[in-house]
Amino acid sequence: MKGRSTFPLSVLAFGYAFLYVPIVILIVYSFNDSRLVSVWSHFSTRWYGELFRNAQIGDALWLSLRVAAASATVSVVLGTFAAFAMRRMRSLAGRGIFEVLSVTPLILPEVLTGLSLLLLFVFLGQAIGWPAQRGALTITLAHITFGMAYATVVIRARLSQLDPTLAEAAADLGATPFRTFRRVTLPLLMPAIVAAWLLAFTLSLDDVVIASFVTGPGATTLPLVIFSSVRLGVSPQINALATLLVLFAACLILAASLLLRRGEVEK
Amino acid sequence: MNQPVTVRVVRPRDAFLDVHGISRRFGEVAALEGVSLVARRGEIVCLAGQSGCGKSSLLRIIAGVDRPDSGTITLDGEEIEGAVHAAPEARRVGLIFQDYALFPHLDVTGNILFGLKHFVRVEAERRCNEAIERLGLQHLAKRYPHMLSGGEHQRVALARALAPSPRVLLMDEPFSNLDRKLRDDIRNETLSLLRKLGTTVIMVTHDPEEALSAGDSIILMRAGRIVQSGTSSDLYDRPNSVYAAEFFCDFNKIPGICRGGFIETPLGRAAALGRADGEAVLYVRPQALVIGGDDGVMAKVMECRLRGEIEEITFTLAGVAQPLRRRSTERSGLVPGAQVKIYTDPAGTFVF
Numbered sequence: 001m002k003g004r005s006t007f008p009l010s011v012l013a014f015g016y017a018f019l020y021v022p023i024v025i026l027i028v029y030s031f032n033d034s035r036l037v038s039v040w041s042h043f044s045t046r047w048y049g050e051l052f053r054n055a056q057i058g059d060a061l062w063l064s065l066r067v068a069a070a071s072a073t074v075s076v077v078l079g080t081f082a083a084f085a086m087r088r089m090r091s092l093a094g095r096g097i098f099e100v101l102s103v104t105p106l107i108l109p110e111v112l113t114g115l116s117l118l119l120l121f122v123f124l125g126q127a128i129g130w131p132a133q134r135g136a137l138t139i140t141l142a143h144i145t146f147g148m149a150y151a152t153v154v155i156r157a158r159l160s161q162l163d164p165t166l167a168e169a170a171a172d173l174g175a176t177p178f179r180t181f182r183r184v185t186l187p188l189l190m191p192a193i194v195a196a197w198l199l200a201f202t203l204s205l206d207d208v209v210i211a212s213f214v215t216g217p218g219a220t221t222l223p224l225v226i227f228s229s230v231r232l233g234v235s236p237q238i239n240a241l242a243t244l245l246v247l248f249a250a251c252l253i254l255a256a257s258l259l260l261r262r263g264e265v266e267k
Numbered sequence: 268m269n270q271p272v273t274v275r276v277v278r279p280r281d282a283f284l285d286v287h288g289i290s291r292r293f294g295e296v297a298a299l300e301g302v303s304l305v306a307r308r309g310e311i312v313c314l315a316g317q318s319g320c321g322k323s324s325l326l327r328i329i330a331g332v333d334r335p336d337s338g339t340i341t342l343d344g345e346e347i348e349g350a351v352h353a354a355p356e357a358r359r360v361g362l363i364f365q366d367y368a369l370f371p372h373l374d375v376t377g378n379i380l381f382g383l384k385h386f387v388r389v390e391a392e393r394r395c396n397e398a399i400e401r402l403g404l405q406h407l408a409k410r411y412p413h414m415l416s417g418g419e420h421q422r423v424a425l426a427r428a429l430a431p432s433p434r435v436l437l438m439d440e441p442f443s444n445l446d447r448k449l450r451d452d453i454r455n456e457t458l459s460l461l462r463k464l465g466t467t468v469i470m471v472t473h474d475p476e477e478a479l480s481a482g483d484s485i486i487l488m489r490a491g492r493i494v495q496s497g498t499s500s501d502l503y504d505r506p507n508s509v510y511a512a513e514f515f516c517d518f519n520k521i522p523g524i525c526r527g528g529f530i531e532t533p534l535g536r537a538a539a540l541g542r543a544d545g546e547a548v549l550y551v552r553p554q555a556l557v558i559g560g561d562d563g564v565m566a567k568v569m570e571c572r573l574r575g576e577i578e579e580i581t582f583t584l585a586g587v588a589q590p591l592r593r594r595s596t597e598r599s600g601l602v603p604g605a606q607v608k609i610y611t612d613p614a615g616t617f618v619f
Contacts, residue, residue: 168332169368171355173382
């Protein structure tokens, strides 16, 4: 190892520092006793206690989790259908256009998605009286639009790796198309479906931009609460909340990657 | 130019599987053109031919995972393709894929049980255990496919296909994914098991030796049509075309002239019964080239190579551009440069 340059190592260290130092600082200050976020006094878990007593944040968290779970579930179901449909129409002309259209929400600026959905909901509300008012339902619908795009991409990737002879083998062994789907195709797709669900769930949980467009009175998701409270001055409670969210997100990502890896091993 | 060749298929009364006039096109490409074959109950039929000749397409159509454009298939007196299209799950036809297609998320037992769902549980378990024992898979019962070797994959695929007692077993190049050494053993084991069970088998192969030795009859295909069908000796000893002859053996080809039922070549005169006068080619098997004889023609030894069991000698002969090969289990003791007389054994020569 003599004469090995330290340059790549320092670049690596800098890169990771860039990514993680802000998060580490945030976590460290969540254990700060001082009311000021930038001045360290001494270690305490006081803000965690206050966080748990804060009803506004509790409600917002509960709403966020419900919206995320509902939108992730619908996204995954629609994404699975989309992936199968696109495999079916492999020979159809113009298939490329459909593929691009289905992933557009991934590349469209969120501001645009949010604004266009807001306009749609307002128009629909006036035209047919539904949705009567904006709130949890409209946020969920908005999150489905981009969650579905991510789910489609993840599930399609896995579906394209599946050996089509497995379904034929199942049919030859007496399985009806439905049983083939339930007993062969679905179990083999399961890792991707779960990973897609976790991805859609996480994306929904941290969305501010789209939610702030399509929300209404009485439906404030957790990111919206955090965002608005920061504008009034940061409370260390937010640090404590952020620390818990980082922990939660890390667990989800770990679970998703473990599932995907298990899917690879089985192949 | 390409007029359809009608190969007359005798349809015996006891035909168990009767495939008639199957055609299938993929876009512009005709994969199968009017293919017919019959198999008796308990017969092992080899479908031979080079890759891309339509063998696998035919197998997929018999299994029902693909549909023909025209033609009928009757199995045990019941029409399963033609006016009706019986779903693959309703045909009771077992198909073993070339890559075996074991379910990666199920263990060996789960794979075998998958095809037994329409039996009551006790019967399904009895059949599963029977299949596991029959193929000696007891120690692998709880393993997943990614933990199995190539030979074990093949055995599991066979167990899975046989467990529901299919009326016909279709095998797509079942031994081509195995090591050479393993292949012969597994093939012998598999075939003797299938004979013991009296299973009707259609087996696809591109290996000429396998085609000759494995089945009761051979159907040789080329470009979506049947070239010749019959027993091993029909095809090997009485090939009806250059393609059929060359599929099973690499010949010495000696151009000559036919006249009055004989062909004159630089290698001498040979019978060419029923051939029209004119140019023709004498096909001589390497083992039908004999050294010695007073009527032989002089040839020069170019190379002499011992390949273990057999000896291969290459000759040059005046008037023949290509060197001639002779293969024999006898040791000639010849050295390169030697001049010897050679002649042909009529049993191993054909005129086309």
